[in-house]
Amino acid sequence: MPADFNWAIGGEAGDGINSTGKIFARALSRAGRHVFTSKDFASRIRGGYTAYKVRTAIDPVESTVDRLDVLIALTQRTVDENIDELHEGSVIIYDGERTSMQDLEIPDGMVGMDVPLKSLAEDAGGAIMRNIVALGAACEVTDFPIEHLGSSLEKRFSDKGESIVENNKTAADLGAEFVRESYEAETTEFEYELETTDENYVLINGDEAIGMGAIAAGCRFYSGYPITPATDVMEYLTGRLERYGGHVVQAEDELSAINMALGAARAGARSMTATSGPGIDLMAETFGLVAQSETPLVICDVMRSGPSTGMPTKQEQGDLNMTLFGGHGEIPRFVIAPTTIAECFWKTVEAFNYAEKYQTPVYLVSDLEMAVTEQTFPPEAFDMDEVDIDRGKIVDEDEVDEWLDDEGHFRAHAATEDGVSPRALPGTTDGAHMSTGLEHNELGRRTEDTEIRVEQVHKRERKVETAKEREDWSPREFGNPDADNLVVSWGSNEGTISEAMDLMGEDAPDFRFLSVPYLFPRPDLSEAFEQAEQVVVVECNATGQFADVLEHDTLERVDRVNKYNGVGFKADELAAEITEVLQ
Amino acid sequence: MSSDVRFIDFKSDKQPTWCPGCGDFGTMNGMMKALANTGNDPDNTFVVAGIGCSGKIGTYMHSYALHGVHGRALPVGTGVKMANPDLEVMVAGGDGDGYSIGSGHFIHAVRRNVDMSYIVMDNRIYGLTKGQASPTSREDFETATTPEGPKQPPVNPLALALSAGGTFIAQSFASDAQRHAELVQKAIEHDGFGFVNVFSPCVTFNDTDTYDYFRDNLTDLAETDHDPNDFDEAKDRIMDADAEYQGILYQDEDSVPYHESHGVTENMTEIPDGAPEDATDLVREFY
Ligand SMILES: Cc1ncc(C[n+]2csc(CCOP(=O)(O)OP(=O)(O)O)c2C)c(N)n1
Ligand code: SF4
Numbered sequence: 001m002p003a004d005f006n007w008a009i010g011g012e013a014g015d016g017i018n019s020t021g022k023i024f025a026r027a028l029s030r031a032g033r034h035v036f037t038s039k040d041f042a043s044r045i046r047g048g049y050t051a052y053k054v055r056t057a058i059d060p061v062e063s064t065v066d067r068l069d070v071l072i073a074l075t076q077r078t079v080d081e082n083i084d085e086l087h088e089g090s091v092i093i094y095d096g097e098r099t100s101m102q103d104l105e106i107p108d109g110m111v112g113m114d115v116p117l118k119s120l121a122e123d124a125g126g127a128i129m130r131n132i133v134a135l136g137a138a139c140e141v142t143d144f145p146i147e148h149l150g151s152s153l154e155k156r157f158s159d160k161g162e163s164i165v166e167n168n169k170t171a172a173d174l175g176a177e178f179v180r181e182s183y184e185a186e187t188t189e190f191e192y193e194l195e196t197t198d199e200n201y202v203l204i205n206g207d208e209a210i211g212m213g214a215i216a217a218g219c220r221f222y223s224g225y226p227i228t229p230a231t232d233v234m235e236y237l238t239g240r241l242e243r244y245g246g247h248v249v250q251a252e253d254e255l256s257a258i259n260m261a262l263g264a265a266r267a268g269a270r271s272m273t274a275t276s277g278p279g280i281d282l283m284a285e286t287f288g289l290v291a292q293s294e295t296p297l298v299i300c301d302v303m304r305s306g307p308s309t310g311m312p313t314k315q316e317q318g319d320l321n322m323t324l325f326g327g328h329g330e331i332p333r334f335v336i337a338p339t340t341i342a343e344c345f346w347k348t349v350e351a352f353n354y355a356e357k358y359q360t361p362v363y364l365v366s367d368l369e370m371a372v373t374e375q376t377f378p379p380e381a382f383d384m385d386e387v388d389i390d391r392g393k394i395v396d397e398d399e400v401d402e403w404l405d406d407e408g409h410f411r412a413h414a415a416t417e418d419g420v421s422p423r424a425l426p427g428t429t430d431g432a433h434m435s436t437g438l439e440h441n442e443l444g445r446r447t448e449d450t451e452i453r454v455e456q457v458h459k460r461e462r463k464v465e466t467a468k469e470r471e472d473w474s475p476r477e478f479g480n481p482d483a484d485n486l487v488v489s490w491g492s493n494e495g496t497i498s499e500a501m502d503l504m505g506e507d508a509p510d511f512r513f514l515s516v517p518y519l520f521p522r523p524d525l526s527e528a529f530e531q532a533e534q535v536v537v538v539e540c541n542a543t544g545q546f547a548d549v550l551e552h553d554t555l556e557r558v559d560r561v562n563k564y565n566g567v568g569f570k571a572d573e574l575a576a577e578i579t580e581v582l583q
Numbered sequence: 584m585s586s587d588v589r590f591i592d593f594k595s596d597k598q599p600t601w602c603p604g605c606g607d608f609g610t611m612n613g614m615m616k617a618l619a620n621t622g623n624d625p626d627n628t629f630v631v632a633g634i635g636c637s638g639k640i641g642t643y644m645h646s647y648a649l650h651g652v653h654g655r656a657l658p659v660g661t662g663v664k665m666a667n668p669d670l671e672v673m674v675a676g677g678d679g680d681g682y683s684i685g686s687g688h689f690i691h692a693v694r695r696n697v698d699m700s701y702i703v704m705d706n707r708i709y710g711l712t713k714g715q716a717s718p719t720s721r722e723d724f725e726t727a728t729t730p731e732g733p734k735q736p737p738v739n740p741l742a743l744a745l746s747a748g749g750t751f752i753a754q755s756f757a758s759d760a761q762r763h764a765e766l767v768q769k770a771i772e773h774d775g776f777g778f779v780n781v782f783s784p785c786v787t788f789n790d791t792d793t794y795d796y797f798r799d800n801l802t803d804l805a806e807t808d809h810d811p812n813d814f815d816e817a818k819d820r821i822m823d824a825d826a827e828y829q830g831i832l833y834q835d836e837d838s839v840p841y842h843e844s845h846g847v848t849e850n851m852t853e854i855p856d857g858a859p860e861d862a863t864d865l866v867r868e869f870y
């Protein structure tokens with residue numbers, strides 16, 4: 001029996017697939033099991049199909065695999081869509097009373113369990129609970145103590161009232177009971193048994209981790225315009241930010257969203273906006289203003305497949321060039337891409353600190369798979385005591401004096417040695433100054449003086465040099481540090497590559513793996529490249545945007561592993577590909 | 584806030600480069616007077632300026648200020664005010680800035696009713712880019728880009744504001760210094776979004792909507808029996824395409840500003856040195 005168990009529920013959009021999947025994932029997490037979920041909109045046939053997959057084990061799981069041990073199929077199509085992932089012994093739970101499921105043929109070697117989901121749900125109080133009946137059935141099949149499902153149902157429905165919770169628990173019990181009575185032999189034979197532990201895990205997705213990181217970091221203002229897959233950041237913050245004296249505004253468009261966030265930041269609040277590629281495009285002009293006016297702002301890009309409307313619910317790491325180089329003219333910006341869901345939290349905290357310390361926009365780049373994946377972590381992974389806030393060079397009323405010119409004007413863009421100027425928040429006596437997207441002198445006033453122009457360009461560039469010296473931009477290191485081969489990646493592929501490494505086993509080529517969260521400023525990998533015989537850069541885009549950047553940095557050629565069909569890397573597939581490239 | 588602030592304190596030492604006679608001089612003077620008269624000073628005032636000849640006002644005035652990108656001044660002002668409600672926020676820009684490239688923001692800013700003022704320096708022309716038609720240009724106003732005139736009706740900004748739920752809608756004339764300053768002051772004092780469309784003639788590129796034209800055609804509502812609290816009367820006057828008014832067209836006495844309707848009253852600029860005290864509760868929510 002493999003150490004991990006893979007489960008899915010699939011049906012039509014509108015079947016409540018996501019919420020059912022999440023209830024099961026939470027039941028597992030509350031039972032002290034690790035969980036990694038994925039939402040599968042990847043139809044082999046046509047749109048409208050959706051599935052929620054759960055991979056679970058006692059040890060941490062960091063990616064998905066192409067294997068299903070139990071499938072709850074609400075439609076015939078769910079079986080057809082997943083046929084390659086089902087295997088001998090897989091259990092398919094379905095409702096044979098459903099007209100469309102009456103002719104279902106269970107493939108050879110697999111176990112069909114025909115459970116009257118709808119009728120049993122009606123017995124429990126309403127047909128709407130048929131998915132919960134199926135969850136109860138799945139618990140029975142896997143010997144998973146049903147009280148954990150009950151506990152997850154309580155969490156999900158407690159605000160709807162005691163009776164709703166009780167009805168759902170009854171529905172789950174009826175599903176379990178039915179399987180116990182009708183499929184006893186099959187259940188006994190089923191090879192997986194979901195053990196529990198005493199651990200209590202946090203089950204969280206990337207958007208939520210970014211939102212929680214923002215609150216922890218003191219973000220008080222958020223403005224955004226809904227867009228998949230960034231909307232969950234806004235939905236998480238709505239109501240919660242208000243608890244901390246902040247506010248969330250749904251703007252009329254992304255132009256407004258970034259300009260509101262800019263306004264709040266100029267007023268002195270820690271401020272953020274989040275969007276996806278199309279919104280990043282719209283924000284490009286104001287991004288330049290933010291950078292030129294040296295305003296601290298966190299701009300989060302939860303990437304999805306582009307260009308244009310592209311494949312809005314599909315995975316891609318296609319916005320690296322846009323965030324690194326987007327916008328007319330030349331201006332430094334920081335670009336950070338968290339490499340795991342827990343890191344979404346920590347990198348958000350860092351992003352707010354860098355934004356204020358270096359008075360610059362920070363692009364926080366995450367992606368669709370991190371946004372929709374729920375993953376378990378021990379609560380210590382989000383230890384709030386570890387959160388440090390550094391607001392940089394804010395000057396108060398007394399300190400303002402040191403920064404006035406001979407005529408008493410505040411030098412908001414003083415060309416200091418480290419490039420960072422003093423910042424007087426509006427309301428500070430004698431600090432009044434203007435800021436602008438125009439080239440300006442130390443006072444923030446427009447100029448086209450050639451010397452001042454050059455001085456201000458250098459001053460802004462100097463902030464990057466300072467940051468390079470003062471901060472730690474190291475990549476995250478895995479595998480054998482002395483191996484001849486080097487694999488490099490950025491963003492969310494870290495877990496999948498780590499798992500691929502485990503899968504590759506003894507005979508496979510040994511490699512060192514560097515997972516890079518800092519895209520600008522970024523680590524200098526020249527030495528690592530020199531030491532390696534072969535370098536492979538893995539990323540989820542067609543052209544190899546990061547590979548290009550690294551070739552430019554190191555003047556070395558790299559091999560590339562790319563995927564751009566809209567589905568992220570899978571560990572088994574990546575293990576095979578990396579092996580092939582390295583041989 | 585010191586009580587002895589004079590309007591001149593809001594003037595920067597940068598000499599305006601507007602053409603001599605430009606309406607924007609008078610418009611700016613009135614804004615500075617209104618700010619001083621309402622007890623504000625440069626250190627508690629935030630001016631957001633758009634892009635255009637009008638947008639240069641951010642440089643010529645002295646206060647905390649942002650001179651942003653074309654058409655986006657209103658969202659910036661919105662963010663400033665929400666983050667620090669103690670600041671007096673004034674947004675200023677041109678007719679192109681506010682009613683063309685920024686028209687979407689205008690309507691939504693009116694709806695939001697954030698407690699700030701919005702002063703549009705309406706010269707019915709694009710001044711900075713040297714004389715193209717603006718959204719308020721007349722149908723037959725000939726310019727380099729509209730040789731036969733725009734041949735489409737001008738935008739009626741007052742009507743847009745009224746239909747979007749505006750709570751303070753006024754119009755003034757840059758050269759009627761006292762009335763203009765008074766109306767901007769009323770906009771500042773209004774509990775909500777105080778909108779003033781200012782006729783601010785461009786002496787270089789617009790020979791139609793001139794000082795003389797406005798002097799001859801302007802009706803001051805103060806000299807009529809207009810009741811600014813009467814929505815229907817306001818609507819009739821605003822929709823009358825032949826009339827040019829100065830004064831408060833409409834004011835909703837029951838205006839509830841955004842910060843009250845949304846409970847956004849805290850200054851957001853102060854935060855603790857670490858995560859908020861009860862932040863661990865946020866983690867527990869995910870159990
Ligand atoms: C995105 C963008 N497009 C175009 C311009 C060029 N531009 C600058 S000001 C302006 C129009 C200004 O007209 P208005 O707002 O009426 O201001 P005025 O100069 O008349 O005061 C234009 C088109 C710009 N700065 N930015
Ligand atoms: S071009 Fe027109 S609007 Fe611009 S400064 Fe001259 S007169 Fe004023």
Ligand SMILES: [Mg+2]
Nearest residue numbers: 677678706708
């Ligand atoms: Mg104009």
